[in-house]
Amino acid sequence: MNIPVQQLQSEFKRVLLSLDFEVQRAQQCATIFAENSRDGIYTHGLNRFPTFVQYVKDGLVIPNAEITKEGGFGAIEQWNGNMGPGILNGLFCMGRAIALATGNGIGCVAVKNTNHWMRGGTYGWQAADAGMIGICFTNTIANMPPWGGIDARLGNNPLIIAVPRSGGHVVLDMAISQYSFGKLNLYKSKGEQLPLVGGYDTNGKLTTDPAAIIESQRPLPIGFWKGSGLSLVLDLLATVLSQGQSTAAVTNAGSESGVSQVFICIKPADTRQTEALIAQILDYTKSSRPETPGGHISYPGENTLRTREKSLKEGVWVDEKIWAKVQAL
Numbered sequence: 001m002n003i004p005v006q007q008l009q010s011e012f013k014r015v016l017l018s019l020d021f022e023v024q025r026a027q028q029c030a031t032i033f034a035e036n037s038r039d040g041i042y043t044h045g046l047n048r049f050p051t052f053v054q055y056v057k058d059g060l061v062i063p064n065a066e067i068t069k070e071g072g073f074g075a076i077e078q079w080n081g082n083m084g085p086g087i088l089n090g091l092f093c094m095g096r097a098i099a100l101a102t103g104n105g106i107g108c109v110a111v112k113n114t115n116h117w118m119r120g121g122t123y124g125w126q127a128a129d130a131g132m133i134g135i136c137f138t139n140t141i142a143n144m145p146p147w148g149g150i151d152a153r154l155g156n157n158p159l160i161i162a163v164p165r166s167g168g169h170v171v172l173d174m175a176i177s178q179y180s181f182g183k184l185n186l187y188k189s190k191g192e193q194l195p196l197v198g199g200y201d202t203n204g205k206l207t208t209d210p211a212a213i214i215e216s217q218r219p220l221p222i223g224f225w226k227g228s229g230l231s232l233v234l235d236l237l238a239t240v241l242s243q244g245q246s247t248a249a250v251t252n253a254g255s256e257s258g259v260s261q262v263f264i265c266i267k268p269a270d271t272r273q274t275e276a277l278i279a280q281i282l283d284y285t286k287s288s289r290p291e292t293p294g295g296h297i298s299y300p301g302e303n304t305l306r307t308r309e310k311s312l313k314e315g316v317w318v319d320e321k322i323w324a325k326v327q328a329l
Helices: 005-018 023-038 046-057 086-104 121-129 181-190 210-216 225-242 247-253 272-286 302-314 320-327
Strands: 068-073 076-080 106-114 133-138 142-144 159-163 170-174 259-266
Touching: 005 023, 005 046, 005 320, 023 046, 023 086, 023 121, 023 302, 046 181, 046 320, 076 086, 076 225, 086 106, 086 121, 086 133, 086 259, 106 225, 121 133, 121 159, 121 170, 133 225, 142 247, 181 210, 225 259
Parallel strands: 076 106
Antiparallel strands: 068 076, 106 259, 133 159, 133 259, 159 170
8 A cells, every 4th residue: 555655754753752752853763764665665664663663662772862972083073872763873973974074075974882774875865965975884783694604793784875966866775685684574575585596595505585594594695705795894894983883792782783883975076077977977887788678777776766756646655564553553
């Protein structure tokens, strides 16, 4: 079923207010959850909302905890999220990175003791809307084995890179596994197989069965050993720059809370030449012959814009069972 995005937002806000969120903070969080579903990222919109509520009830997310500055020099700042909502801490940190880049050409903000930021692309779009190149990443609880291993020791650490463009921003928002766990759960809930192999089953065989991958906790890293290495260095950077918890520390604590994140902004040259260079690259990429007749080659973020437009016209698709669950909260 489809419902207006405003209705989603209103329902999220109602629930958050019942959890003692301050009005403005409830509004901000509700807006992001609704926008995530609006843009087709259901795994970090409606579908993730009941989990977020449970984290609040369990005391892992402190609704009105304020972020505090811990240090910094030049165009680099360090902040402490104080276990507040990851969405609010993320919006704040990218806002600080934008401000630093406005004055210095570049800004880097690292935060420790924060929580799941939901859709990482939110902060890429935030940077691009401000005319900035945005780069951000986070560590997570260990849920992926290192290449050559069986036991989960790496986080599926998302990486976001956004480039502003007048005709529609280019926003890469990717997990380090072939499929994020949110996407695996989405396929599982629909009873569908993955389009391509996404990990191993409990017998160590590659599979397209999302349930088998979730059970084994062995998703396939992008680029095999390359994705494994990328996950490791993202954890290193997030931990070192924020002086916060590593994937190992988050995992040993027993829940995905108190993670470390980094937000970087770069101010591009505001010229027609910059727009022309971006257009040249995208046009050349799209000039490839499609794999199938009538196929379409998209740049990162293009399908998001299509889904957003469709959702605003026709309403946001929701899983009826999860929607009913939220309404009952």
